[in-house]
Amino acid sequence: MSVAALNKVEMTPKDYKSEVPPVWCPGCGHFGILNGLYRALSELGVDPDNLVITSGIGCSSRTPYFVDSYKMHTLHGRAGAVATGTQLANPDLAVMTVGGDGDGFSIGGGHMPHMARKNINMTYILFDNGIYGLTKGQYSPTSRPELKAYTTPYGGPEEPMNPLLYMLTYKATYVAQAFAGKPRICAELIKQGIAHKGFSFINIYSQCPTFNLIDTIQYYRDLVYEVPEDHDPSNRGAAIELARRKETGPTAGKVPMGLIYQKEAPTLCDKMQEFVDNVGGTPDYDLNKIIDLSRP
Amino acid sequence: MSVAALNKVEMTPKDYKSEVPPVWCPGCGHFGILNGLYRALSELGVDPDNLVITSGIGCSSRTPYFVDSYKMHTLHGRAGAVATGTQLANPDLAVMTVGGDGDGFSIGGGHMPHMARKNINMTYILFDNGIYGLTKGQYSPTSRPELKAYTTPYGGPEEPMNPLLYMLTYKATYVAQAFAGKPRICAELIKQGIAHKGFSFINIYSQCPTFNLIDTIQYYRDLVYEVPEDHDPSNRGAAIELARRKETGPTAGKVPMGLIYQKEAPTLCDKMQEFVDNVGGTPDYDLNKIIDLSRP
Amino acid sequence: MARNDLIIRVAGEGGEGIVSSGDFIAAACARVGLEVYTFKTFPAEIKGGYCLYQIRTSSEQVYNQGDTFDVFCAFNGEAFELNKHLMTPGTAVVYDYPGGDFEPDLPEGVIGYPIPMSQTAKDLKSYRSKNMVALGALSVLFNIEEETLIRVLTDKFARKGDKILNLNLEAFAKGKELGAAHEKTDPYRVADPQGAKDVIIIDGNSAVGLGAIIGGLDFFSAYPITPATEVAKYVAKHLPKRGGTLIQAEDEIASIAQVLGASYAGKKAMTATSGPGLALMSEMLGMFTMSETPGLVVDVQRGGPSTGLPTKHEQSDLFLAIMGAHGDSPRIVLSVEDVKDCVDMTVEGLNIAEEYQCPVIILSDGSLAFSTQTFPTPDPSSFEIVNRKRWDGEGEYKRYEMTDDLISPMADPGTKGGLHVSTGLEHGETGAPKYTPENHELQAKKRFDKIKPIVDRYRPVEIQGEGDADVGIITWGSTIGVVREAVQRLRAEGLKVKGFYPKLMWPMPVEQYEAFAATCGKILVPEVNYQGQLSHFIRSETNIKSSIPYTICGGLPFTPAMIVERTKEILS
Amino acid sequence: MARNDLIIRVAGEGGEGIVSSGDFIAAACARVGLEVYTFKTFPAEIKGGYCLYQIRTSSEQVYNQGDTFDVFCAFNGEAFELNKHLMTPGTAVVYDYPGGDFEPDLPEGVIGYPIPMSQTAKDLKSYRSKNMVALGALSVLFNIEEETLIRVLTDKFARKGDKILNLNLEAFAKGKELGAAHEKTDPYRVADPQGAKDVIIIDGNSAVGLGAIIGGLDFFSAYPITPATEVAKYVAKHLPKRGGTLIQAEDEIASIAQVLGASYAGKKAMTATSGPGLALMSEMLGMFTMSETPGLVVDVQRGGPSTGLPTKHEQSDLFLAIMGAHGDSPRIVLSVEDVKDCVDMTVEGLNIAEEYQCPVIILSDGSLAFSTQTFPTPDPSSFEIVNRKRWDGEGEYKRYEMTDDLISPMADPGTKGGLHVSTGLEHGETGAPKYTPENHELQAKKRFDKIKPIVDRYRPVEIQGEGDADVGIITWGSTIGVVREAVQRLRAEGLKVKGFYPKLMWPMPVEQYEAFAATCGKILVPEVNYQGQLSHFIRSETNIKSSIPYTICGGLPFTPAMIVERTKEILS
Ligand SMILES: Cc1ncc(C[n+]2csc(CCOP(=O)(O)OP(=O)(O)O)c2C)c(N)n1
Numbered sequence A, B: 001m002s003v004a005a006l007n008k009v010e011m012t013p014k015d016y017k018s019e020v021p022p023v024w025c026p027g028c029g030h031f032g033i034l035n036g037l038y039r040a041l042s043e044l045g046v047d048p049d050n051l052v053i054t055s056g057i058g059c060s061s062r063t064p065y066f067v068d069s070y071k072m073h074t075l076h077g078r079a080g081a082v083a084t085g086t087q088l089a090n091p092d093l094a095v096m097t098v099g100g101d102g103d104g105f106s107i108g109g110g111h112m113p114h115m116a117r118k119n120i121n122m123t124y125i126l127f128d129n130g131i132y133g134l135t136k137g138q139y140s141p142t143s144r145p146e147l148k149a150y151t152t153p154y155g156g157p158e159e160p161m162n163p164l165l166y167m168l169t170y171k172a173t174y175v176a177q178a179f180a181g182k183p184r185i186c187a188e189l190i191k192q193g194i195a196h197k198g199f200s201f202i203n204i205y206s207q208c209p210t211f212n213l214i215d216t217i218q219y220y221r222d223l224v225y226e227v228p229e230d231h232d233p234s235n236r237g238a239a240i241e242l243a244r245r246k247e248t249g250p251t252a253g254k255v256p257m258g259l260i261y262q263k264e265a266p267t268l269c270d271k272m273q274e275f276v277d278n279v280g281g282t283p284d285y286d287l288n289k290i291i292d293l294s295r296p
Numbered sequence C, D: 001m002a003r004n005d006l007i008i009r010v011a012g013e014g015g016e017g018i019v020s021s022g023d024f025i026a027a028a029c030a031r032v033g034l035e036v037y038t039f040k041t042f043p044a045e046i047k048g049g050y051c052l053y054q055i056r057t058s059s060e061q062v063y064n065q066g067d068t069f070d071v072f073c074a075f076n077g078e079a080f081e082l083n084k085h086l087m088t089p090g091t092a093v094v095y096d097y098p099g100g101d102f103e104p105d106l107p108e109g110v111i112g113y114p115i116p117m118s119q120t121a122k123d124l125k126s127y128r129s130k131n132m133v134a135l136g137a138l139s140v141l142f143n144i145e146e147e148t149l150i151r152v153l154t155d156k157f158a159r160k161g162d163k164i165l166n167l168n169l170e171a172f173a174k175g176k177e178l179g180a181a182h183e184k185t186d187p188y189r190v191a192d193p194q195g196a197k198d199v200i201i202i203d204g205n206s207a208v209g210l211g212a213i214i215g216g217l218d219f220f221s222a223y224p225i226t227p228a229t230e231v232a233k234y235v236a237k238h239l240p241k242r243g244g245t246l247i248q249a250e251d252e253i254a255s256i257a258q259v260l261g262a263s264y265a266g267k268k269a270m271t272a273t274s275g276p277g278l279a280l281m282s283e284m285l286g287m288f289t290m291s292e293t294p295g296l297v298v299d300v301q302r303g304g305p306s307t308g309l310p311t312k313h314e315q316s317d318l319f320l321a322i323m324g325a326h327g328d329s330p331r332i333v334l335s336v337e338d339v340k341d342c343v344d345m346t347v348e349g350l351n352i353a354e355e356y357q358c359p360v361i362i363l364s365d366g367s368l369a370f371s372t373q374t375f376p377t378p379d380p381s382s383f384e385i386v387n388r389k390r391w392d393g394e395g396e397y398k399r400y401e402m403t404d405d406l407i408s409p410m411a412d413p414g415t416k417g418g419l420h421v422s423t424g425l426e427h428g429e430t431g432a433p434k435y436t437p438e439n440h441e442l443q444a445k446k447r448f449d450k451i452k453p454i455v456d457r458y459r460p461v462e463i464q465g466e467g468d469a470d471v472g473i474i475t476w477g478s479t480i481g482v483v484r485e486a487v488q489r490l491r492a493e494g495l496k497v498k499g500f501y502p503k504l505m506w507p508m509p510v511e512q513y514e515a516f517a518a519t520c521g522k523i524l525v526p527e528v529n530y531q532g533q534l535s536h537f538i539r540s541e542t543n544i545k546s547s548i549p550y551t552i553c554g555g556l557p558f559t560p561a562m563i564v565e566r567t568k569e570i571l572s
């Protein structure tokens, strides 16, 4: 995220709350993530005037309404692409996208690789509840086959995806995972993600007690384990290893919580600036010089 | 691919040629892949009457016209999704998709993960020339930053993707890589891919001498090395290791050619059939039994 | 017009059991042989928010949700306030008091029946059975056949175990008691039981699913979207019984692409979506047109533009359905009037797609999606099922052969000798690309001309009323049901009014519009969208000069009274 | 009508240097002060296939590609055969003989100049300079200023090194010699040099790019598609000079989404595509409408439907541009007449998007995309540049405030106190979701009414010819240039014919259409699509009764002669 927007204000987490009260069900994990987000923004002193949060459609995609900032509530699956435009057009802004597993990995799945490998300087928080919440409970790409839902009354026929491995493969330069039941860890990882220069991705497990009756808060609590102390997040190979679900050993069937991978790399903006510099680009470049190239 | 279509006919590679002569530039790598495909079909005795090849848009996507089979020349990026429908609707057909790097990984990139993790019983051959050929030379997701093209006159600003790692991450059950300059290897890997039950993906490097002037045939020749004898393709971890581009060691900067990964797993069709069986499904199930459920 | 029907509206906060209590009343009425037409609105938010369920029931057929309610049941203060302006002297209002969150200020002449719903549920230690208390009171106050209602409840709760069942029955009994304690001073009562009829009661979305299954569907590709999701829900459950496949795709583009692929494989395939999804399908629908592949999309319209009003009613995708493609790209567009029509037209949509080898779009809408209605139990064997013209295996196969009826025989993959390419490029008879001017003109003409005969299939368009009229009303979709009743009322008053109810929206049966208009002084075109989308096509396609658009776009359907009033204005 | 213009057509196999030889001729003519209008067609296949380049040049302004060629240069037998039917007695034909792949059978009266192009190139061991041989011959035979042509070649080849330059010049000289050896018996010659003029020569796609840069573009998101790709190519090269950014997105949906995001950031943003891409953008364009965000899409139309005829000319996306959205979703649609217009209207498109905070679509087409034309060098300082109405920082900020002109001030992110949400949901003034019936009606009206004043900006629509007319011709896009010449010719014959040339396609300046039609006996509407898409809107929006569609859809533009002929038919 743009450093220009950091350490700009002193605001408590509460100060980032907008007037709109969250419209989520009682017990929804999204509350925990939202609280983590408030705290992270506060700790970093992010200036709301220079913060743009985009979202798609879904329960999670309602999040921007609850945060005091500039924000766009866009279309299902397109929030990341929209944020890409915002970030490139004005690199001084702090840009963030929030949304669900369906939004990001199903309909939006075609945009993810490109934000990551272009290293767009933004933060993507994915609220992963293994279900389509807003449309009242259908299978998502992270649903477990056990889940019976609207379109899968007889169970799910497909392998759930692995968000961490996806984003590592896509070459995201910051990859972390948290769980909504641990808002402090959420806050910490979101904070580091925001502070990271480049594309940062944080997958956050979040229970949907209304429609996903198998991935309960307790299920997630048991699912996650803290990233081992000796994990070197600058080691891509180790990160990939960590991200793959183990079949045996002490972490069999479990998933890591914490910072998985981080790497400094030029952002797309950096490279664009290079091109501009190379051609001596400036807003008042003489247009006639361009026009003259078309003389016969 | 559907075993029902295998070993059905005795046809030479030439017999699979349609009347339409390829419209490619002289020296285009796509010729080599096409020859590999003819040979693979011949060696497996695939019945053209039961073979459906779909493609999107691109030079490579013209391939179906040159093969005697049923075929659909669909839209840019959508060939895999179309093939998914064909395969699920009639599991007895042998279904294959061919297309380019732009087609498959740029505009079609949102469909790839789902074909793979659903383990659709089909073969996907990706003609990877690191360029948009048909639209006369633009950057693609596999282009190297060095490439200057239409939309990147000052060079490319982004990290190229890694097709093998993508498809492994997506849980494709057959992943291989070849090079158009080695039609026999192409043939062999395509053949194994077709014979594989489940989603098989073969990435084939293919030079575009017209628009990609840096990824020459010689460049690719130097780029690939044969998968080591001791590689165990049933080991996913080893496959991922192999797929990652090395920065040091004897294979630094090179990419493997050969079978990277293969695993037997139930296809989506298998699972659908299970659901059908569980509810006692049959084409002449009494509709009145369904209607009666809506009586007040 | 004589009314033996009754309209009960139940409203409150989402999650309070509004929907289930409404469903119970509807089911009980249907079981005793009454006709039922229900109407619901939900908030776009997942939890909480204002929720409304209205049941209209009568011994005679009901065509719409009605003008306004006779009986109102308020679960909370918000619901009361939001509906207060609709209460007139004589309206009966059942409300949660004491112990609810409000003390209503009943308008003059409104008859109130306070029932401590929340309190009673609390006393029973069963907060979730507040709605059962309400139901008990409603039952006794408004003649909802008690025994039947109890059977409905029993059928429903039995699955959940005796404990829950008994708790609910207890709450129901308590509500009945509380209701009976009031002296009834309003005249409203549900019509008396008729003989049980051979009917089903089902919502519009499920009805589309049922139609699909009756119509011989093999493959459905779903992507969830409000208010269309329940089509897939129904199909997912029942299609495997026929051996068919439903897949949830990664997005709407994949859905329609899969439909293309499945249809090419020789199978009947469809998807259902709403406006945003249909917009995403625009490109691929052109591929159906160009490659002459059968395919069906049901668009359950909602309030637009963009994300709009996702849970609200609107008829505003007509432009997109007819014209939402690049190039000259003909499609067939149908609409549905009511829930029964959802069954019939979905069968029809599959048939037509097969017959004309083209994309077919059916426009349903947000109010039908969730409306449950009674209608005679469909007899699956009574439906005509059309299959595509298939190649007879004679001679050399040409996919796009020029035939007399312009329909080229198809060869499913697997057919010996039928090898061919299906393509989105302009092509000649074999399917090979062909870009000559003559060929493009010829093929374009083929694509348009081949679907023209569809107009005959829908001849005559249904007309309500005979002879000359001072006002003719042309409308479409679920507004037809509203207009039907309005025309009945107007004619009952001796006014010369007629109705014209097309189901085939495109290509337009121009001649029939014109013939109808020729018998009418003025033409009124009510529809629920801002621009008057059907009016637009009436202007562009027919010689009808003076049609008067009547558009509303507040997220709600018309009422018969609105049509009656507007018509009278025009008449005067 | 007096013609001092000449039309040379060069045709052959793709890859033989047809395009560069055409470009050289065009540049040479432009350098000596002649007006130039070129026209090209390519095959949809990448290599080989029939390729055509036509140069029309005159000392006076040329508006279109002309009726047919005076001079034809055949690089191969296929080219000759395909053009044979267009040759009339007197046509001059230069062709590759002996040593080419054919021996032409010249039609009666056609004047042939055999030039052994292939053989000469072979003799020079420089196969790729076949086109230079042709060029040399054409130069001497048809008065293409040799010195200038050599300077053009030198400028072009200098970059490639002396060796290549000399080889090409040698081939050119050889061709000249071969040409000079013929006795010239035809009358055709390029007009004599005029004084050098202050002009540029540029193709339509680059002109869109130039307009974008003049118009103050900050951000361009590209996805390649024929025939629009070169817009991005031009912008990619020059936008960084102004510090702006071009990104190649993963698909068209990402492109238009990025444009939305960039525009929200307060920057001027656009993309360019063709029909299939515009179809994919349908959903997101609705978001621009609902969120009231400025955004520009240039659609360089091609032959449809579906993949269609990707390299061919058609004007068939008008329906999609105007109506390709779900819900009631207003947009502004503009069209361009010629290459100069591509510059002007792109500036205009950016301006209008800013002014009305809505999506703007500009329709260009396949024939303009690649047509190079001369026009006066634009003066960047002469263009009016409009920026969006921005919030003044006073009081409480409401993104969707109801103002007198219905344009709500915008607050770019970064503005103190301007925090707000931009949303695709229906909303009230602050942007918070609001689904009440009254609000939806109000906001829908706002979205439609706010763009109405655009019609005044385009008042009056240009009319060619004055007084009453027997036939008025209404047309759009690049067909305007064709009709201009036809009207000139018809009027020169004393016939009462007028032309009406709207650039604003939607909303339609109805009143002006009607006023024009009121002065005309009959109305003819030529356009290059099957359905008569503009005719449709004339029927739906105006009171014009008797407009006569004249549609062709063969992948080629109209010629003036076709319009003249059809008009005369109508007149008689
Ligand atoms: C183009 C389009 N298709 C479908 C929808 C319907 N839709 C809204 S939200 C949603 C899924 C939400 O799931 P997720 O992104 O996981 O968010 P959650 O509600 O679980 O937080 C869908 C399918 C839509 N709004 N737009």
Ligand SMILES: Cc1ncc(C[n+]2csc(CCOP(=O)(O)OP(=O)(O)O)c2C)c(N)n1
Residues within 6 Å of the ligand: B057, B058, B059, B060, B061, B075, B076, B099, B100, B101, B102, B103, B104, B127, B129, B131, B132, B133, B134, B135, B140, D223, D224, D225, D226, D252, D276, D277, D280
């Ligand atoms: C929706 C859409 N967008 C863009 C295009 C234009 N287009 C055609 S082919 C192509 C890229 C081809 O590149 P690739 O898939 O790598 O195939 P190649 O030609 O290199 O074999 C593009 C962008 C299109 N046909 N449709």
Ligand code: SF4
Residues within 6 Å of the ligand: A023, A024, A025, A027, A028, A029, A030, A059, A060, A129, A133, A134, A207, A208, A209, A210, A211, C046, C047
């Ligand atoms: S439906 Fe699920 S995800 Fe949505 S608000 Fe309720 S609990 Fe949260």
Ligand code: SF4
Residues within 6 Å of the ligand: B023, B024, B025, B027, B028, B029, B030, B059, B060, B129, B133, B134, B207, B208, B209, B210, B211, D046, D047
């Ligand atoms: S442009 Fe490139 S990819 Fe296309 S046919 Fe020519 S060489 Fe092959």
Ligand SMILES: [Mg+2]
Residues within 6 Å of the ligand: A058, A100, A101, A102, A127, A128, A129, A130, A131, A132, A133, A140
């Ligand atoms: Mg979710």
Ligand SMILES: [Mg+2]
Residues within 6 Å of the ligand: B058, B100, B101, B102, B127, B128, B129, B130, B131, B132, B133, B140
């Ligand atoms: Mg390629």
